[in-house]
Amino acid sequence: MRSNPTGRQLRFGAELRKLRERAGLTATEAGQLLGVKQNQISNTEAGRVGVSAERVRTLAYHYQCGDKALVEALSDMTTDRTRGWWEEYRELLPAALLDLAEVEHHATRLRTAVTVHIPGLFQTTDYAREIFRQDVPEMSPPDIEHRVSFRVKRQAVLYRDPPTPHQAIIHEAALRMKFGGASVTRAQLQHLLDMSERDHIALHVIPFDAGTFPGSGQSIYYSGGPVPKLDTVNLDQSHGPAFLDSEAQLDKYRVLLDRMEASALSPGESQDFIHRAIQDL
Known part of the structure; x- marks a missing residue:
């Protein structure tokens, strides 16, 4: 048992x-x-x-x-009784983070909507490290490095064969935040731009000019299951991931993501927008 x-x-x-x-x-x-x-x-x-x-x-x-x-x-x-790579972090990180990696590993598709941070699967190591340095209570340097390495390993779902399709909706605020300074931000935005060139990644930017939009007050991470009833929503909170999976909740967040996408620029327009943001640094 x-x-x-x-x-x-x-x-x-x-x-x-x-x-x-x-x-x-x-x-x-x-x-x-x-x-x-x-x-x-x-x-x-x-x-x-x-x-x-x-x-x-x-x-x-x-x-x-x-x-x-x-x-x-x-x-x-x-x-499927596979023990995933995340098990090596079992004694190092909260169990909810390992559950997140497991959900991602089995996901058939991913959708993200963020307003302040670049989505975790697109973060560079320097950007991620700066984010973790701001945690309260303050983490020790070894704990920060465990978090960074874990986040990088999660990104493998975007590089495997076949890669997991990922749609990311990112508010302009997340692009303008200079976490780690101009050089870290520039490298992060360039990485984001490079990733957007991949066929399985669709990137949408919501500019400030779009005004208000549904779901603006939270980060949403939607993982598709083999059938819609097995989809999962993850809401990123200060104490860790919160997973939702009731049919009513899944329906709600599908609608929210669709409406957020409708408020955003097209992938091509978003790439041009990110390129201008890099030039502004």
């Missing part, structure tokens, strides 16, 4: 619980249908024990779930 299930394992169990509850069954009743004790159902839904893909299909049958795509996606989650 797992004592500390990962975010992905918790999500898997939560999805099984949703299916059971939609069927109007208690954990005890579900256990009776399968011929197992109630605590086995509860432990599975809590991410503490794993189940086979066949057991997932059996549960879905008893729960009268007709969403075949969702059932197969959940079945696939049981067969």
Whole structure:
């Protein structure tokens, strides 16, 4: 039995619980249908024990779930037992950051919207280091370097074969902030411009002139799952990532991101805008 299930394992169990509850069954009743004790159902839904893909299909049958795509996606989650690179940081960083890397690793697509910082997957090491230096309470130099190296390794999803498609919506304020001074900012913006040339990356800038827009008060990080019901929203907060995955929340943030994109410049116009921002430094 797992004592500390990962975010992905918790999500898997939560999805099984949703299916059971939609069927109007208690954990005890579900256990009776399968011929197992109630605590086995509860432990599975809590991410503490794993189940086979066949057991997932059996549960879905008893729960009268007709969403075949969702059932197969959940079945696939049981067969992937890979221990990712993020596990080497298990004793060094908060578990929520490791969960974030795991979500990114399995994402089919990524969408980001930020107003003050450059998105983490596009940050240079110098820029990221400057961000972490401002944390409260202040981190030690070794802790800062752990955070920087972790952030850089997360960026591998943009370089693997095939790379994960990423759409980034960035407010002009994030481009104008001189974190680390003009030289660090210039290098960061040039890196952002270079990344925007990649086919799998779509970059949109919201200029100051766009005025107000939905979602302006928060950073949004949307990770696509194998099916829409398994998408995940991450809201970056001072105490760490906050993950949202209810259908109502997912619908809300899809709409927010679409409306933010509508307020932004096209990718071509955004590249020209970033180029001018570099010249202004």
